[in-house]
Amino acid sequence: xxxxxxxxxxxxxxxxxxxxxxxxxxxxxxxxxxxxxxxxxxxxxxxxxxxxxxxxxxxxxxxxxxxxxxxxx
Numbered sequence: 001x002x003x004x005x006x007x008x009x010x011x012x013x014x015x016x017x018x019x020x021x022x023x024x025x026x027x028x029x030x031x032x033x034x035x036x037x038x039x040x041x042x043x044x045x046x047x048x049x050x051x052x053x054x055x056x057x058x059x060x061x062x063x064x065x066x067x068x069x070x071x072x073x
Contacts, residue, residue, distance in 0.1 A: 025054075
């Protein structure tokens with residue numbers, strides 16, 4: 001039986017503030033806060049902080065991406 005291993009090289013925080021997530025995903029910090037206010041992206045309220053996950057941003061991208069239409073030649 002194979003033993004499960006934990007990848008410790010990717011040990012960066014799971015939850016990010018709007019400022020941290022802005023640097024990662026390219027969406028402006030104020031826009032992220034507006035998205036949280038409008039319920040467009042999920043977040044976790046911890047005290048006075050609102051924290052985001054990369055998965056929440058990826059889900060936002062999937063819901064809002066513009067599809068490219070190609071023409072058959």
